[in-house]
Amino acid sequence: MQTPAAHRRELGAFxxxxxxxxxxxxxxxxETGRRRTPGLRREELAVLAGISATWYTYLEQGRDIRTSDQVLGALARALRLDALERAHLFRLAGHAAAQSExxxxxxxxxxxxxxxxQPNPAYIIGGTYDVLSHNQAAEELFPGLLAPDGRANFARWVFLEPAAREVLVDWEVEARGLLARLRTLAGRHPGDPRHTRLAxxxxxxxxxxxAWWPQYDVEARRGGRKRLRRPGGAVADFSYTAFHLAEAPEQTLVVYSETGPHPGRSSGRDQ
Structure with missing residues (x-):
């Protein structure tokens, strides 16, 4: 199966x-002197993967060439990809079942x-982090989540809503993780205008x-823990669980549960 042009461009960039x-x-x-670009040269990577440097250059340039599982596996090993990154590579190369856009x-x-x-904060997000449904507790915990036009998008809230940097105590960690998960979802639908517009x-x-989007970090949606600043200024630890809807795997129910005030972080906004 030949890879569509959008997949080839995304594959080359990745x-x-x-x-x-x-x-x-x-x-x-x-290490041999100063390099004009960071990382490995194309020729060096080709040697490590046991493939032709010219062929690899064509692949990175997005040319219409065929790839085998064996070659992709060799590239994944040479690039030291983890399991999720390896799956992402194979998907971009057209070696995974396509999903509807x-x-x-x-x-x-x-x-x-x-x-x-309710009263546990909960919401359902789609593949581009549009908030498809949420309760009052979620709206209170994430002020400004609902836009003036009545729509909500969690990625826009994290990066574009000033209140997010107050609510998310570890904002950079949370924002980087969210962008990596968004990149993973975008990789399943190269050229999809919804993902392109959001990015x-x-x-x-x-x-x-x-700065972070071109780094091509990828990450799966999953549960975990967050430190959030509640209305009023107190910092509390929350655990959250993510459930994928059976009929629509890219739609995810996220439920939060407060586990208590964070030690030493409960006195207000100056913390």
């Missing part, structure tokens, strides 16, 4: 970003779930998003 993050010393190559509508039954979970909007409005 390979280049990953090549540039590896130093010669990390793979046992000698059209989001499935949220059913009325699913939309009611966050309301049933452009975040990059235009946030210097951090503009």
């Amino acid at each position: 390979l280049r970003a990953r090549r540039e993050r590896i130093t010669p010393g990390q793979v046992g190559l000698p 059209e989001p499935e509508p949220l059913s009325a039954e699913a939309a009611a779930v966050p309301l049933l979970l 452009e909007e975040l990059s235009a409005g946030s210097v951090e998003a503009r």
